[in-house]
Amino acid sequence: MFELLKKKFQSFIGKVDETAREKEVSLTTASKVKGLLAGKIRLSEGDIEDTLWNLQLELIQSDVAAETVEYLVSKLKERLLALEVDKNKVNETVRQEIKSVLLETLTPEKELNFLDYVRSQPNPVKIIFFGVNGTGKTTTIAKVANLLLKNNLSVVIAAGDTFRAGAIEQAEKHASALGVKVIKHQKTGDSAAVIYDAVEHAKAKGIDVILADTAGRMQTNVNLMDEMKKIVRVNKPDLKVFVGDALTGNDAVEQARTFNQQVGIDAVILTKMDADAKGGSALAITHETKKPVIYVGVGQKYDDLKPFDKQWFVGQLI
Ligand SMILES: Nc1nc2c(ncn2[C@@H]2O[C@H](COP(=O)(O)OP(=O)(O)OP(=O)(O)O)[C@@H](O)[C@H]2O)c(=O)[nH]1
Ligand SMILES: [Mg+2]
Structure with a gap:
């Protein structure tokens, strides 16, 4: 019975195709019927309206910047409307498409495996941390030092924040807790010179990595x-x-954009992901700068630094 119906449909489709060609009308109807026969359907704008709307809300609530939300939603719409979907698997397919659009957006120009990179570079490897005030630079340097030490790499910290009161002492405190040397000058000294000295020190002592702290700076402060x-x-x-700072959402994206324009950043670390941050800024920052998020800070302890896992992040977001 089914075979008979199928044959009838196939000859009908053949005729539809022929007529379409002859009359130069669109083949859409024919392919729709063909699709139906194979259990496939095309989604209409009406079918996906609610899904796109819900996704938009979800992304905004997760601190994804407005521009990125707009980009993601229109990209997804384009994809969904172009798909032939198995009619029994509409939800699954839509979900899969959302996931791949998010993953693609989180994919930087060039991935960076931090530890592999450090091991592959000639010594000493010079790493400088930048960001606006209070985002967690100094704490993150301590966490990265801890990570490197655990991987048998030696570290020196450059107390390059010569601007804020107490910044040098803060770097010293972390360095002493971790058992690494800190290179410092007087407060109000030249940050570039402190870091230069740390590099000289590392070269002389055969130290693998220099982690250089810098003062917090607003991206709008020209000096x-x-x-x-x-x-x-x-x-x-x-x-x-x-x-x-993941908690600052849109602001973090604006900062990343400006720092990238000014000095060309190579990687991003997002802090305070433990503190009620949905982390949407990871999406927006990668979309904006195309630079990889390598780690996220998930607390104030030295071990609270986790590699950024795109798959996990997207799974959690949707
Ligand atoms: N909950 C949480 N707190 C963090 C994290 N990273 C840093 N902090 C806290 O954020 C505050 C600021 O951290 P700092 O490391 O001093 O930030 P900074 O960017 O060096 O600040 P400035 O030098 O003043 O620009 C501290 O109280 C840190 O303990 C994190 O991943 N999670
Ligand atoms: Mg600091």
């Missing part, structure tokens, strides 16, 4: 942004890491 360019010019770091 401090110029100082940052000088630090980079003088020290030619192997990696410029932007440290962003």
Whole structure:
């Protein structure tokens, strides 16, 4: 019975195709019927309206920047409307498409496996951390030092924040807790020179990695942004890491964009992911800068630094 019906349909489709060609009408109807026969359907704008709307809300609530939300939703719409979906698997397919659009957006120009990178570079590897005030730069440096030490790599910290009161002492406190040396100058000294000295020290002592702290700076502060360019010019770091506070959502994206324009960042670490941050800024920052999020900070302890796992992140988001 089914075979008979199928044959009838196939000859009908053949006729539809023929007529369509002859009359130069669109083949859409024919392919729709063909699709139906194979259990496939095309989704209409009406079919996906609610899904797109819900996704939009979800992304906004997760602190994804408005521009990125717009990009994601229109990309997804384009994809869904172009798909032939198995009619029994509509929800599954839509979910899968959402997932792949999010994953693609989280994919940087070039992935960076931090530890592999550090091991593969000639010593000493110079890494400088930048970001606005209070995002967690100094704490993150301590966490990264801890990670490197656990991987049998030696570290020196450069107390390059010569600007904020107590910053040098804070770096010293972490360094002493971790048992690593800190290179410092006087407060108000030249940050580029402190980092330069740390590099000299590392070269003399055969130390693997220099982790350089810098003062927090607003991306709108021209003088401090110029100082940052000088630090980079003088020290030619192997990696410029932007440290962003996940709790600041859209602001973190704006900061990352400006720091990237000014000095070209190589990687991103997002902090305070433990503190009620949905982490949407990871999506927006990667979309904006195309630079990889390598780690996330998930607390105040030295071990509270986790590699950023795109799959896990997307799974959690949707
Ligand atoms: N909950 C939580 N707190 C964090 C995290 N990372 C840093 N912090 C806290 O954020 C505060 C600021 O951290 P700092 O490391 O001093 O930030 P900074 O960017 O060096 O600050 P400035 O030098 O003033 O620009 C501290 O209280 C840290 O303990 C994190 O991943 N989770
Ligand atoms: Mg600091």
